[in-house]
Amino acid sequence: xxxxxxxxxxxxxxxxxxLVLGAGGAALAQPLPTEWNDDTCKSVTLSSLQRPELVxxxxxxxxxxxxxxxxxxxxxxxxxxxxxxxFGADVGDTLHAFDExxxxxxxxxxxxxxxxxIFHVRAIAALKSDLEQARDQIARARSAxxxxxxxxxxxxxxxxxxxxGDPAVRALALEALAAALELEELEILPDDLEAKLAHxxxxxxMLGDRSGALTRLAPLIDAGLVTEERARPLLEAIRAVRYGxxxxxxxxxxxxxxxxxxxxxxxxxxxxxxxxxxxxxxxGQRQNPRAGRPPGIFAEAAAAKTVLLGMNKQEVVxxxxxxxxxxxxxxxxxxxxxxxYEGRAGTCYFDGGILFEHER
Numbered sequence: 001x002x003x004x005x006x007x008x009x010x011x012x013x014x015x016x017x018x019l020v021l022g023a024g025g026a027a028l029a030q031p032l033p034t035e036w037n038d039d040t041c042k043s044v045t046l047s048s049l050q051r052p053e054l055v056x057x058x059x060x061x062x063x064x065x066x067x068x069x070x071x072x073x074x075x076x077x078x079x080x081x082x083x084x085x086x087f088g089a090d091v092g093d094t095l096h097a098f099d100e101x102x103x104x105x106x107x108x109x110x111x112x113x114x115x116x117x118i119f120h121v122r123a124i125a126a127l128k129s130d131l132e133q134a135r136d137q138i139a140r141a142r143s144a145x146x147x148x149x150x151x152x153x154x155x156x157x158x159x160x161x162x163x164x165g166d167p168a169v170r171a172l173a174l175e176a177l178a179a180a181l182e183l184e185e186l187e188i189l190p191d192d193l194e195a196k197l198a199h200x201x202x203x204x205x206m207l208g209d210r211s212g213a214l215t216r217l218a219p220l221i222d223a224g225l226v227t228e229e230r231a232r233p234l235l236e237a238i239r240a241v242r243y244g245x246x247x248x249x250x251x252x253x254x255x256x257x258x259x260x261x262x263x264x265x266x267x268x269x270x271x272x273x274x275x276x277x278x279x280x281x282x283x284g285q286r287q288n289p290r291a292g293r294p295p296g297i298f299a300e301a302a303a304a305k306t307v308l309l310g311m312n313k314q315e316v317v318x319x320x321x322x323x324x325x326x327x328x329x330x331x332x333x334x335x336x337x338x339x340x341y342e343g344r345a346g347t348c349y350f351d352g353g354i355l356f357e358h359e360r
Contacts, residue, residue, distance in 0.1 A: 032058070032060060032109065032122075033060050036060070036062075036107035036108065036122045036123035037107065037123070038062065040060055041060045041061050041062040041107050041108075042059070042060065042061050042062070043061070043062055043063070043064075044061045044062070044063055045063070046063055046065055046077060046079050046080040046082075047079075047080070049063065049080060049082045049110065049117070049119065050080075050081075050082065050117075052110075052117070055110055056110070057109065057110050057111055057112065057117075058109050058110070058111065059109055059110070060107075060108075060109055061107075061108070061109060061110070062105055062106065062107045062108075063077070063105070063106050063119075064103070064104070064105050064106075064127050065077030065078060065079065065080065065103070065104065065106070066078045066101060066102070066103050066104075067098055067099065067100050067101060067102045067103075067104055068100065069100055070095065070096075070098070070099075070100065073085055073086040073091075073092045073095065074086075075095065077104075077106070082117065082118065082119050083116075083118045083119065084106060084108075084118070084119040084121050085113075085118050085119065085120060085121060086121045086124075087108065087120045087121055087122050088122075091121055091122060091123060091124065094123075094124050095121070095124055098124070098126075102126065103126070103127040104124055104125065104126060104127050105124070105125050105126075105127045105128075106119065106121055106123075106124050107121070107122050107123040107124070107125075108120045108121045108122040108123070109122070131168060131169065131172060134153065134157060134172055134176075135172065137149075137153055138150065138153065138172070138175060138176050138179060141153065141176075141179075142179050142183070145183055146183075147179075147180040147181075147182075147183035147184045147187075148180075150176050150177070150179050150180035150183065151176075151177060151180040151184075151206075153176045154173050154174070154175075154176030154177035154179075154180060154206070155173075155177075156173075157169055157170075157172055157173035157176060158170065158173035158174075158177070160173075161173055174207060177206045177207055178207060180206075181199070181202065181203055181206065181207070184199065184202075185199055193220070193225055193226070196216065196220060197217070197220070197226065197231075197234070199216060200213045200214075200216040200217045200234065201213070201234055201237075203216065204234070204237060204238060210238045210239065210240075210249055211249060213234070213238050214238050214240050214247060214248075214249065217231060217234060217235070217238070217240075217247075218240075218246070218247040221247065222247075235247075239251075241253055243256065254266050260272035260273075262275045262276070263275065270325070270327065270338070270340060270347075271327060273338070273347075274327050274329060274336065274338040274349075275329065277336065277338070277349050277357065278329045278331075278336045281336055281349075281351055281356065282331065282334060282336075286351065288310070288354060289309040289310035289354065289355070289356055290310035290311075290312075290354050291310075293308075293310055298310060298311050298312070298315050299315065301315070301319065302315040302316070302318040302319040303318065304319075305319050305320075306319060307319050307320060307345075307348070307355070307358050308355075309355055309356060309357070309358065310354060310355060311354070311355045312353055312354060312355070313337075313350060313353055313355075316339070316348055316355055320341060320344075320345045320348075321341075321345075323339035323340055323341055323348070324340055324341055324342040325339075325340040325342070326338065326339055326340070327340075334351075334352070335351075335352060335353075336349065336350070336351055337349070337350040337353075338350075345360070346358060346359045346360035347359045
């Protein structure tokens with residue numbers, strides 16, 4: 001058997017090596033996306049751009065950062081020595097809309113120029129605030145009908161709001177949780193009683209929505225599907241009571257009975273009105289409406305059955321008669337008095353015995 005020609009063997013080896021390298025290069029090369037956005041580009045960190053084993057050339061990526069400086073179509077982000085180079089006139093025009101210090105999101109891929117790695121920028125956008133990004137996440141999850149993601153996002157935002165005290169974050173957390181419950185409720189089967197009870201409890205626990213929880217629980221009790229005894233723990237948590245032929249929130253019952261909340265207490269509505277007048281009067285300038293008025297004007301008005309601010313109580317009695325009800329508020333030397341004339345002359349308010357307001 002003849003020995004192989006060394007020249008032929010060498011040529012075959014070169015050809016095989018070329019095929020292997022060509023195949024490897026083809027395997028490493030990735031098709032670039034037609035659109036550059038969050039969905040088509042993998043998120044990476046600035047520090048990883050320096051490491052080819054973490055971020056391969058031509059892989060579609062995105063990175064966030066603050067613009068350190070801009071020079072022509074090249075810029076750098078704070079915390080990195082990588083040069084970012086705008087790819088195409090449109091990207092260059094967009095770049096010039098930004099200034100040093102702006103927070104941006106950059107889309108593109110790594111490449112090489114003169115042996116040095118650079119970032120080829122295919123798109124650049126202003127980096128949205130955390131709240132704006134959360135709103136986008138809520139919108140996407142709601143559109144996809146993904147109540148689990150909405151609930152997880154809402155819980156995270158609520159934790160952040162508890163730590164920061166930011167009302168805007170809290171409002172967004174409630175929006176996400178409400179959307180999650182809305183989608184979840186759509187999946188409850190009409191005859192799934194346990195799921196309906198759990199949903200009512202969840203609405204109370206997640207949103208503090210007592211009215212919404214009662215709206216879902218009351219029909220189950222009224223229809224006889226749930227006994228009042230079984231519903232009692234949830235009714236107590238909601239603070240709901242039976243009033244007439246309906247279940248209502250406790251504060252609704254009190255309002256229907258003529259009470260009003262003032263300073264953390266439920267008081268009769270007329271008393272609440274007096275207390276508000278007291279608050280306004282004692283925190284204001286408390287001008288005396290009698291001061292500086294012509295002598296005799298109040299006696300003349302009383303004789304004509306006319307009420308003028310600045311009258312004393314005797315003059316008001318001559319003008320209107322005795323009131324149907326009287327209430328007083330004392331605070332040290334201050335006495336604010338309320339005279340109620342049922343259905344005829346309205347309500348009079350006195351400060352130190354002098355009429356300062358008359359409501360008809």
